[in-house]
Amino acid sequence: MAHTRHADQATLSGRMGRGVAAGLVAGTLFALITMWFVTSTDAPARASFLLISTIVLGDNAIETGEATVLIGVLVHASLSVFFGMAFGLVTPRLRTNCTVAVAGLLYGLLLYVVNLRILAPLYFPEFQ
Numbered sequence: 001m002a003h004t005r006h007a008d009q010a011t012l013s014g015r016m017g018r019g020v021a022a023g024l025v026a027g028t029l030f031a032l033i034t035m036w037f038v039t040s041t042d043a044p045a046r047a048s049f050l051l052i053s054t055i056v057l058g059d060n061a062i063e064t065g066e067a068t069v070l071i072g073v074l075v076h077a078s079l080s081v082f083f084g085m086a087f088g089l090v091t092p093r094l095r096t097n098c099t100v101a102v103a104g105l106l107y108g109l110l111l112y113v114v115n116l117r118i119l120a121p122l123y124f125p126e127f128q
Helices: 012-040 047-057 069-093 097-123
Strands: none
Touching: 012 047, 012 069, 012 097, 047 069, 069 097
């Protein structure tokens, strides 16, 4: 009998597609939590997206009025897609749905710490 592929082993394009979807879902969840936190500090919900837009528009974009929510959403979504696709490359090594879920949570935590607590304050003064 010929060797058949297990149903869980998808093609690269399938894994990338699921990575895009998972990245957008995780990114949306993170954005909603961030907006909730920002509003709890009496700042407008859009403040986090204005801050994200400074990644491409420059450090003074908020002060000059160039920062926009749309640019912030596009940057955030692009990064979410990229990181989701990167995670999609790893998923074939994970055996169960539980392992994928736990690895996804740990990956999200790692992204938060590295990107927002270490790199962003170093390279983007607005994030300090």
